[in-house]
Amino acid sequence: MGRKVGELRGEVIEHLWVRRRIRQWISIGFVLGLLLGAAAAAGVAALYWPEQDKPLKMTMREGEIPVKAPAVLSGPATLTAQGLSCGIEWITGTHAEHFAQGRLCRVKVSIANNSLATVRIANLEQRLVLPDGTQLAMDLESMEIKRQLREFTLGASDTLVEDLWFDLPKDVTPTAILLRANPETPQGRAELPQKDWSRK
Known part of the structure; x- marks a missing residue:
């Protein structure tokens, strides 16, 4: 009888040991599954998430030439001059038309927010x-007609492309554009391509 009790006890202990090992392997498999899933998700995100250090590249519109100047880092934002169109005599919008005092110049700029907060x-x-060396402010009437914003808040990790409009003296070619996110952030300079805009 004592031997049977001993054998039974041994079987119970062995059974409990096997169950414990099974639970351990299940736990290990669950953790490994989580790690592999996280690695796969990170890999997919790396394929589809835009790289912050590469400015958004735009196709050029008719009469627009590309700007190849380096991007301007201004606080948490990266501003990149993308395209330039000058020598424009007049523009029209949904409710108005506007004639330049000299000639209008349009600079296409992309703005990327590199932070996890708004800017x-x-x-x-x-x-x-x-x-x-004259520094010319934007032409506000052109900005209004073309529905471009004077000020706005850019969301975290967002990128926006906009047009900046200027009215400069006739037959004058701009040399650069000074860009910054806001008065509290550094200003940077982007050189503009040179072209005789009277012969577009």
């Missing part, structure tokens, strides 16, 4: 640089 973009800070 304020104050377009009134942008300046067009003329050959004599």
Whole structure:
């Protein structure tokens, strides 16, 4: 009888040991599954998530030439001049038309927010640089007609493309544009391509 009790006890202990090992392997398999799932998700995100250090590249519109200047880092935002169109005599919008005092110049700019918080973009800070060093503010009437914002908040990790409009003296070719996110962030300079815009 004592031997049978001993054998039974041994079988119970062995059974409990096997169950414990099975639970351990299940736990290990569950953790490994989580790790593999996280690695796969990270791999997919890396394939589809845009890289922050590569500015968004745009196709050029008719009469627009590409700007190849490096991006401007202004606080948490990266501002990149993408395209330039000058020598424009007049523009039209949904409710108005506007004739330039000299000639209008349009600079296409992409703005990327590199942070996980919102950033304020104050377009009134942008300046067009003329050959004599004059810094020209934006033409507000053109901005209104073309429905471009003077100031806005850019969401975390968002990118926006906009047009900045300037009215400069006739037959003058701009040399650069000064860009910054807002008055509290650094200003940077992007050189603009040179072209005789009277012969577009």
